Amino acid sequence: MNHLEKEMLALRNEVLDMWALVYSQLEKTKGALLKDNKDLAREVISRERRVNAYELKIDSDCENYIALYSPVAIDLRLVLSLLKINGTLERIGDFAEGISRFVIDTYEKKYDSLIREMRLEEMFDELLEMLEGSRKALESEETKMSGCLFAKDEYVDNLYDQSLQKISEYIKMHSEDALTCIFLAILSRKLERIGDHCNNIVEEIVFYIDAKVLKHAGKHKEV
Amino acid sequence: MNKKNIIQWFTFGIFRALSYLVVLILFFILGFIIYNGIGVISWEFLTGFPEDGMTKGGILPAIVGTLCLMAGSMIFAFPVGVMSGIYINEYAGNNWAVKFIRIMTNNLSGIPSIVFGLFGMSLFVNTLGFGDSILAGSLTLGLLVLPLVIRTTEEAMKAIPDSFRTGSLALGATRLQTIWRVILPMAFPNIITGLILSVGRVSGETAPILFTVAAYFLPKLPASIFDQVMALPYHLYVISTSGTDIEASRSMAYGTALVLISIVLLINILANSLRKYFGNKVKTN
Amino acid sequence: MDEKKIKLEAKNVNFYYDDFHALKGINMQIEQNSVVAFIGPSGCGKSTFLRLFNRMNDLIDGTHLTGECLLDGRDIYDKRVHVDELRKNVGMVFQKPNPFPKTIFENVAYGLRVNGVKDEKYIKQRVEESLQSAALWEEVKDKLKKSAFELSGGQQQRLCIARAMAISPSVLLMDEPASALDPISTAKIEELIHELKKDYTIVIVTHNMQQAARVSDKTGFFLLGELIEYDQTKKIFLNPEKESTQNYITGRFG
Secondary structure: OOHHHHHHHHHHHHHHHHHHHHHHHHHHHHHHHHOOOHHHHHHHHHHHHHHHHHHHHHHHHHHHHHHHHOOOHHHHHHHHHHHHHHHHHHHHHHHHHHHHHHHHHOOOHHHHHHHHHHOHHHHHHHHHHHHHHHHHHHHHOOOOOHHHHHHHHHHHHHHHHHHHHHHHHHHHHOHHHHHHHHHHHHHHHHHHHHHHHHHHHHHHHHHHHHOOOOOOOOOOOOO | OOHHHHHHHHHHHHHHHHHHHHHHHHHHHHHHHHHHHOOOOOHHHHHOOEEOOOOEEOOHHHHHHHHHHHHHHHHHHHHHHHHHHHHHHHHOOOOHHHHHHHHHHHHHHHOOHHHHHHHHHHHHHHHOOOOOOHHHHHHHHHHHHHHHHHHHHHHHHHOOOHHHHHHHHOOOOOHHHHHHHHHHHHHHHHHHHHHHHHHHHHHHOOHHHHOOOEOOOOOOOOOOOOOOEOOHHHHHHHHHHHOOOOOOOHHHHHHHHHHHHHHHHHHHHHHHHHHHHHHHHHHHO | OOOOOEEEEEEEEEEEEOOEEEEEEEEEEEEOOOEEEEEOOOOOOHHHHHHHOOOHHHHOOOEEEEEEEEEOOEEOOOOOOOHHHHHHHEEEEOOOOOOOOOEHHHHHHHHHHHOOOOOHHHHHHHHHHHHHHOOOHHHHOOOOOOEHHHOOHHHHHHHHHHHHHHOOOOEEEEEOOOOOOOHHHHHHHHHHHHHHOOOOEEEEEOOOHHHHHHHOOEEEEEEOOEEEEEEEHHHHHHOOOOHHHHHHHOOOOO
16 A cells, blocks of 8 residues: 555544544434433534544545545545545534533423433434444445435434424424424524534445445435 | 659668668679689688799798788787776866867778878888887787777666666765776676777778888798788789789689688677677676 | 755855856755755756766866855865866766666666775675665566667666665766656656655756755755745745746746
């Protein structure tokens, strides 16, 4: 392996590390929310700084890689995908932080049943699987599971729609909790957005490996 | 066909015709000499001494004499010429002294050979007291071809790209090491060619040996470098212009010419094969 | 980062070819075990500057130098310095591969022989080591007695690198070492440079900016005999200080 390949591998491994970091952030956020664990939430918030630092580091490494090695073809696609995936992961990290803040500032035990009805746990699990699945796709340079991951995103979208229903029903009964309910709706929206971001990540990986642009292509059934 | 092409076709046509003409003339001369001379060539002719006022017998002393003069002149001209060539091209830079040497060598090669003969006589034969001898003749002939040897050496060295010199110097070699280990081996095949050309020239020269070594008639082989010898070109001159019986020795003259040409031809062939041999060898020495 | 040892240094170097002022007040420090690339348009003085460090410019008549060139802190133009000793320590690889018309083995052994090494066992060992570090051993180990001219251009250039390394220099100067080679051979040479910086300080002149970017730690940009900018290669290629540097590396020059 020549030194360009080594640099590329190092860059890829950095992004994979970032991935693991964001994954654990999301997992902890899930724990914080579902188990009302404020310590876990605080940990997420403090570790968000590390996510941000990591993003900057990867950004600058990508810049250097492009500036120094003028990558072309598959190398260029990889660097570009890594660059975008990096930004996307950071956004996911932001969402996790936002949810954790909600847990600390607003959340109370009495909403546990609502959260169960909103099926947030299921949403979390789907998202974690998407994150993990896309990471494996990059690691193994294999895009076979992309269809399955896209399907998960659609499933998360459905869950989101249903969760809004549940919230609106809840507000009708407990109008005094309307503000918190709106927060919960926003939270659910955030999870839905994470799903979209995971979707984008998978698209980037497909761009890198198969050189196909899936963005804005509508339904992903053909993949 | 447009005008440009016609002109080109016509011009190259003339060039081609002239080149063929040259070859034709050469073959005519060769054919003429072989035709007239082949009849007298025999073992006795090559190994015998002249007899009956040089109208009969052989030309062995002349062959041996010419070979002696070739060897002698080369022993002198080769080292001196090659060393001067190396000095001029590798060491001396490009100052006025070198320019002067170069002009002088060029002038040297323009001097008529009879002048060399007279010079050789006054310096080697008389002043240095060598007498009419192989030594005096060889030195004179050596002087005559010295410019040729210097020039070919110079050209051969010049043909070696500088990258070999810088490559060697960059490895911490001195200039002498560079010349000795890299440049000379590479230039050697071409230097050899120059040398052989000079030998050819030496074998055919008459004027420089006229007053320095050549004997009119000497029916014995030389015993030392201070002996006089006969030489093929002079012998040829003698039997075709001032012999005892020019008509009777006519066929002898053609035979002598044939031997002389054959020697030159042989030397050239040898030169070419030597050049090829060293040319191949130099890559792996 | 810890302070690295300065291997080569130029202090206010001016260089003239007759009246032509080829290098104008160059100051530069080159760290040990680093790769430094010189870039710049033709005639900018980068090759001249490179050749100052093994005194190759001495071979040209009518040149004149002011200022100091230091190797390990010692002025290499000091009268007490023997130029062949210096060149033993500062190897050079040229633009065109220039193996000698000798066998592959003798090419590499040449530097040892001219420097008076007689021990054949040692020569053999050094030849093998050098060919190995030049990543050529596997390709030529069975034909060491063959002429170096039988090698391909890229192999010849690696042979020249091996030849330069055989006498164990501490600095390698490379004057456009890959400009006459095809892309595959170029990549091999670049990879080699990257490997070699563990043991050598390498200065490379190149017309190929990508090459400078790929192989070097620091890059110096020369223009009209001046050192315009000298900085980390990353910095030069991402965010150069000077506008002329930017114009040159982006190809907007002139």
